[in-house]
Amino acid sequence: MDVQREIEALREEIREHNRHYYEEDAPVISDFEYDALMRRLIELEAAHPEYSSPDSPTQRVGGTARSTFAPVTHEVPLESLADVFSRDELGAFGDRMAALLPEGCDYCVEPKIDGLSMSLEYENGVFVRGATRGDGITGEDVTENLRTVRSLPKKLSGAPPKLIVRGEVYMSRTVFS
Structure with a gap:
């Protein structure tokens, strides 16, 4: 071919x-x-x-939003992280960061957790909306679903008037035991 x-x-x-x-x-x-x-x-x-x-x-990035959830347009595109598959690629990433940040920076390395990318919006410290990544521009409004996640803070103290938090929602295998 x-x-x-x-x-x-x-x-x-x-x-x-x-x-x-x-x-x-x-x-x-x-x-x-x-x-x-x-x-x-x-x-x-x-x-x-x-x-x-x-x-x-x-x-x-991602796919189109399903019609069963209301569409949400992300204020700032919610993009995917680049994967690293070898020590050489990790070294190249370190070199790029050193060039971009000559003053240096700290790293926090964690095992890969494969979950569902989310954008959480807080207004005056109160959780008001949660959305999936979707295609990076438009996601799905899953606010009501996220309100059932006990570990998700519904209210933050000391937060700025508007705060957008990006992360992954996942369930560990032990939940299914």
Whole structure:
């Protein structure tokens, strides 16, 4: 298979997996397998920019919001973090940060937790809205669902008048035991 055909085939396969994952909530491959497909596409597009396309899955985050939840437009796009798969890539990240932040910075490293990306909005310290990432621009309003999460603070003391918190919502395996 030539490079252009491989790129198109990967794009189509990834779009299909995005549909299963984001629109149907029914993934058919593991995150590891998905990451491998995306990684290959990123490598091919970088090596062959003549085949770049603005509608490539590498240029988008997530999927479209489902119609069962009200759409929410993110004030600031909610983008995905870049994956690192090797020590060399981690070193390259460190080098980029050192160049951007010559005064240095501290790191907090944690095991990867795969959850659902969320944006939480607080006004005057009170939780007012929660939304999924969706496509990074438009997510789903899941405020009422999030109000049932006991560990999510409904009120913050000392918060600024408006605060947007980004993170991952997840359940540990022990919850299912």
